[in-house]
Amino acid sequence: MNELPPPRRSEWSDLALYQTAQAPVAVDLSDNTSRFGVPPSALAELRATEGETVARYPSGYGEPLKSALAEFAGVERDQIVTGCGSDDVLDSAIRAFGRPGDTLSSLSPTFPMPARFARLNGLRLQETPLHADGAFDPDALLAGSPAIVYLCTPNNPTGTLPDGAAVDRVIARAKGIVILDEAYAEFAGASRAAQAPARGTLLVVRTMSKAFGLAGLRVGWAAGAAALVRDVELSRGPYTLNALAERAAAAALRHDAAWVMARAAEAVAARDSLAAELRSLGLSPLPSAANFLLVPVPNAALVAARMRDSGVAVRAFANLPGFGNSLRIHAAPAAERAAAVAALKEALACA
Numbered sequence: 001m002n003e004l005p006p007p008r009r010s011e012w013s014d015l016a017l018y019q020t021a022q023a024p025v026a027v028d029l030s031d032n033t034s035r036f037g038v039p040p041s042a043l044a045e046l047r048a049t050e051g052e053t054v055a056r057y058p059s060g061y062g063e064p065l066k067s068a069l070a071e072f073a074g075v076e077r078d079q080i081v082t083g084c085g086s087d088d089v090l091d092s093a094i095r096a097f098g099r100p101g102d103t104l105s106s107l108s109p110t111f112p113m114p115a116r117f118a119r120l121n122g123l124r125l126q127e128t129p130l131h132a133d134g135a136f137d138p139d140a141l142l143a144g145s146p147a148i149v150y151l152c153t154p155n156n157p158t159g160t161l162p163d164g165a166a167v168d169r170v171i172a173r174a175k176g177i178v179i180l181d182e183a184y185a186e187f188a189g190a191s192r193a194a195q196a197p198a199r200g201t202l203l204v205v206r207t208m209s210k211a212f213g214l215a216g217l218r219v220g221w222a223a224g225a226a227a228l229v230r231d232v233e234l235s236r237g238p239y240t241l242n243a244l245a246e247r248a249a250a251a252a253l254r255h256d257a258a259w260v261m262a263r264a265a266e267a268v269a270a271r272d273s274l275a276a277e278l279r280s281l282g283l284s285p286l287p288s289a290a291n292f293l294l295v296p297v298p299n300a301a302l303v304a305a306r307m308r309d310s311g312v313a314v315r316a317f318a319n320l321p322g323f324g325n326s327l328r329i330h331a332a333p334a335a336e337r338a339a340a341v342a343a344l345k346e347a348l349a350c351a
């Protein structure tokens with residue numbers, strides 16, 4: 001491949017494209033998606049799609065899905081915004097609530113996408129350490145009255161639950177907007193989505209890519225006060241949610257919410273089994289409230305590369321602030337888990 005010239009916007013010259021999955025492997029536990037199935041009603045809806053559905057535009061702002069989400073989240077329809085994955089909702093929200101030069105404040109380490117969107121939108125980044133037990137200093141996070149605070153709970157990539165009292169203090173005291181990313185709420189068994197509209201400054205962002213098993217459809221959403229939701233929708237164009245995704249997601253919420261929660265419970269049990277299996281290898285995974293585990297290992301990149309050679313993909317992190325070299329591995333049924341643990345054991349032996 002030829003070397004590309006630097007980007008047109010020279011201030012982006014140090015940005016690289018997001019690293020997505022490489023060649024398929026037999027067992028992929030690298031991206032925190034669900035290994036416990038797809039809601040049957042969503043698949044049925046996709047299979048029954050007629051030509052007319054794809055010949056026409058979808059709804060402007062995901063209106064049919066908003067009703068199903070409002071019911072699911074316990075809020076009103078006009079308190080829901082949808083998007084092409086929660087990444088799109090995060091991007092739009094950061095554009096809506098931060099002017100160039102403003103600050104986005106977040107914990108570290110955390111999900112990297114908001115920092116990236118902040119950068120693209122000309123915002124400055126302020127980081128506060130998140131400790132292994134979930135503790136963090138809420139006042140440090142709020143120092144300087146940032147325009148936006150981003151908090152991920154349970155946190156990716158650590159899996160830990162940031163201290164609840166500290167999260168509540170941030171929500172109560174923030175002068176700017178608080179974006180709470182609850183991508184793993186179904187596994188943690190708790191969400192602040194229903195409380196969001198009453199707090200005019202809180203946006204709770206959720207996704208159907210993890211517990212709902214619909215990552216390929218790219219459906220994200222958020223709950224917040226109607227004015228906040230309107231601002232997010234103002235910051236982007238219409239039709240971001242495609243017609244198939246909109247229908248399948250609404251069907252899953254209407255008919256399979258209990259089914260999804262049962263699969264999430266299976267994922268949590270599988271995660272706990274994985275934790276025990278990792279401990280039996282002498283490793284110490286962090287406590288997790290999500291469907292994945294972060295486990296410190298020496299030479300994480302090398303270990304992950306060796307595992308990939310034996311057909312198992314996990315996510316390697318080198319020098320994660322406060323946590324060092326680690327692997328992130330998500331929950332899977334017994335057969336995939338056994339393959340992953342065997343590959344890890346072998347990789348560690350020769351690392």
Ligand SMILES: *Cc1c(COP(=O)(O)O)cnc(C)c1O
Nearest residue numbers: 085086087111156183207209220
């Ligand atoms: C996976 C993930 C997302 C992205 O979800 P999409 O809806 O697929 O864009 C957002 N936030 C966190 C913390 C995640 O782990």
